[in-house]
Amino acid sequence: MQPTPETGTWKDYGRVGIYLRPYRYRLAFVVLVSLFATALGLAQPYFSKLLIDRALLRKDWVWLCWVAGFMFGSAILGFLLNILASYQYVRISAAMLFDMRLELFRHLESMSPRFFAKWRLGDLVSRLNNDIGEVQRVSADSLLSILSNVVFLFGSAGLMWWLSPRLFLLSVLFVPLSLWTFQRYQKRLMSQTQTLRERSADLGSFFVETLIGTRLVATSNALDHETERFRFRNNAFVETLLRLQLTSFLMGAMPGSILTASSAAVFLYGGWLIFEDRITIGTLVAFMAYHARLLSPIQTLMGLSSSLAAARVSLKRIFEILDTPPEIAEKPGALPLDRIASGLRFHNVCLRHDREPVLDGVSFEVPVGAFCVILGSSGAGKSTIANLMVRLLDVDSGRVTVDGIDVRDLRLADLRREVVLIDQDPYLLNATIAENVAYPNPKAGRLDIERAGSEAGLDELIARLPHGYDTKAGERGLALSAGERQRIALARGLLRKPSVLILDEPTSALDPATEAVVVHHLRKVLDGTTVVIITHRPALAEIASHVITVTAGKTATVTVA
Numbered sequence: 001m002q003p004t005p006e007t008g009t010w011k012d013y014g015r016v017g018i019y020l021r022p023y024r025y026r027l028a029f030v031v032l033v034s035l036f037a038t039a040l041g042l043a044q045p046y047f048s049k050l051l052i053d054r055a056l057l058r059k060d061w062v063w064l065c066w067v068a069g070f071m072f073g074s075a076i077l078g079f080l081l082n083i084l085a086s087y088q089y090v091r092i093s094a095a096m097l098f099d100m101r102l103e104l105f106r107h108l109e110s111m112s113p114r115f116f117a118k119w120r121l122g123d124l125v126s127r128l129n130n131d132i133g134e135v136q137r138v139s140a141d142s143l144l145s146i147l148s149n150v151v152f153l154f155g156s157a158g159l160m161w162w163l164s165p166r167l168f169l170l171s172v173l174f175v176p177l178s179l180w181t182f183q184r185y186q187k188r189l190m191s192q193t194q195t196l197r198e199r200s201a202d203l204g205s206f207f208v209e210t211l212i213g214t215r216l217v218a219t220s221n222a223l224d225h226e227t228e229r230f231r232f233r234n235n236a237f238v239e240t241l242l243r244l245q246l247t248s249f250l251m252g253a254m255p256g257s258i259l260t261a262s263s264a265a266v267f268l269y270g271g272w273l274i275f276e277d278r279i280t281i282g283t284l285v286a287f288m289a290y291h292a293r294l295l296s297p298i299q300t301l302m303g304l305s306s307s308l309a310a311a312r313v314s315l316k317r318i319f320e321i322l323d324t325p326p327e328i329a330e331k332p333g334a335l336p337l338d339r340i341a342s343g344l345r346f347h348n349v350c351l352r353h354d355r356e357p358v359l360d361g362v363s364f365e366v367p368v369g370a371f372c373v374i375l376g377s378s379g380a381g382k383s384t385i386a387n388l389m390v391r392l393l394d395v396d397s398g399r400v401t402v403d404g405i406d407v408r409d410l411r412l413a414d415l416r417r418e419v420v421l422i423d424q425d426p427y428l429l430n431a432t433i434a435e436n437v438a439y440p441n442p443k444a445g446r447l448d449i450e451r452a453g454s455e456a457g458l459d460e461l462i463a464r465l466p467h468g469y470d471t472k473a474g475e476r477g478l479a480l481s482a483g484e485r486q487r488i489a490l491a492r493g494l495l496r497k498p499s500v501l502i503l504d505e506p507t508s509a510l511d512p513a514t515e516a517v518v519v520h521h522l523r524k525v526l527d528g529t530t531v532v533i534i535t536h537r538p539a540l541a542e543i544a545s546h547v548i549t550v551t552a553g554k555t556a557t558v559t560v561a
């Protein structure tokens with residue numbers, strides 16, 4: 001899915017306020033400290049006026065010592081307060097950004113398989129990593145700095161006016177011109193930032209896709225082709241980066257140069273005012289100090305404004321995900337579910353993705369204690385049925401009920417504790433076999449893990465492995481064979497002892513002999529458990545008490561053996 005071309009709105013900053021709320025008191029403290037430090041900074045040039053006019057020109061030792069002491073003391077105090085404020089501020093912003101990243105992470109984890117079929121993984125990772133990182137960087141660097149710079153700017157302007165209104169008017173004459181040039185670059189910068197983010201997500205997606213697909217790339221002799229695709233994407237990225245760099249440079253340099261010109265004008269006019277005895281030397285020195293400092297907050301604020309623009313783009317990309325509601329959500333006041341007593345039922349269930357319906361009026365029942373087999377040709381909708389049973393998908397119409405209660409009214413965690421699905425293509429973590437088996441039950445004891453492994457037909461494999469259950473499964477379980485991965489996933493399901501165990505093609509990768517061992521064990525250990533097995537294998541169909549056939553006509557017929 002491609003992000004929409006707009007670059008976010010100021011409203012997105014408003015939404016950040018929700019994340020700031022829990023930290024408002026600590027933030028208020030930081031702001032106060034920072035304001036105080038800024039006020040101390042503002043006093044510095046005024047001290048130099050006193051130094052010249054009161055102490056130096058009158059050769060007054062006492063004044064000299066006092067002013068020098070004050071200058072030193074206030075500079076040190078301001079410095080310490082600034083450190084305190086920045087340190088606290090970074091802590092708060094890090095905590096806040098953690099909350100935001102956590103929400104995004106939890107949100108993504110709750111999305112349905114449909115969502116992940118649509119979105120590019122690399123793009124999602126880039127939003128979770130880079131975009132939140134960008135918001136964190138900008139908020140850590142910028143917000144406090146904006147505040148102190150704004151205060152500094154207005155404070156300096158006020159003091160300059162007080163020192164000499166005419167000089168002040170001259171010195172700000174150029175400000176509107178530089179703001180206007182700045183404004184012109186701002187828009188361009190925003191859209192270039194957006195493009196850069198997209199290009200970077202493009203590169204990320206490319207890597208994720210081709211690294212997961214290395215086997216396909218190798219066996220298709222596609223490395224040269226992929227290298228070309230990489231080069232093309234990289235060039236597009238670099239080109240946008242260079243354009244963005246140029247815009248940022250112009251944006252920083254142009255208004256700065258215009259403002260520097262005003263310094264020269266102030267010197268000329270200020271010098272003339274001194275010659276005419278209209279102001280003192282101390283006044284011009286203090287004024288020039290304020291004026292020099294006036295440039296820096298204006299320039300900083302302009303720079304910050306471009307950082308903020310970049311962060312706005314990132315915020316938009318973050319909120320775009322957060323605003324995509326999860327298809328599967330628990331209702332408020334959802335009902336608890338204990339062991340399943342009567343069974344699982346499909347009532348006239350219809351489901352379509354974005355094409356023709358996959359399931360069109362499917363009804364059947366899996367009574368408790370049944371050993372039920374679902375048969376059907378490839379693409380008939382068998383895995384879809386399994387997904388509906390554990391609410392990885394929800395029906396478009398009709399109902400799926402457990403003990404007569406619609407699954408959408410049940411607590412999700414309860415449903416997924418009592419109805420467990422072992423996937424057709426199970427996912428293993430890069431951890432030991434024992435950790436993989438115990439993933440849903442982290443507190444399981446070693447004996448239970450080994451028993452479940454044994455029931456899933458793992459004994460022979462474990463005996464062969466040098467570290468037994470402590471052998472690593474490799475990234476996504478790739479250090480094991482497909483049949484071995486299936487049996488580990490089966491052990492994972494058996495360890496959970498659910499009311500209903502759904503196995504999606506659990507033996508598709510097993511040889512007939514290993515399959516016979518597994519089936520033998522399954523019959524024994526699953527006696528009393530409700531089992532739903534999706535399979536193309538006759539060996540499993542033979543031992544079933546109920547056979548559900550999903551036909552191309554999208555209806556299910558149930559045969560009781």
Ligand SMILES: Nc1ncnc2c1ncn2[C@@H]1O[C@H](COP(=O)(O)OP(=O)(O)OP(=O)(O)O)[C@@H](O)[C@H]1O
Pocket residue numbers: 113114117353354355358376377378379380381382383384385424
């Ligand atoms: N996210 C999706 N978007 C669009 N169509 C989908 C999506 N997921 C599945 N389908 C389609 O739904 C249909 C049923 O898929 P399902 O995985 O349930 O089939 P199956 O019966 O399990 O097949 P197999 O025996 O090959 O595993 C297929 O035609 C598939 O192309």
Ligand SMILES: [Mg+2]
Pocket residue numbers: 382383384424504
């Ligand atoms: Mg399937």
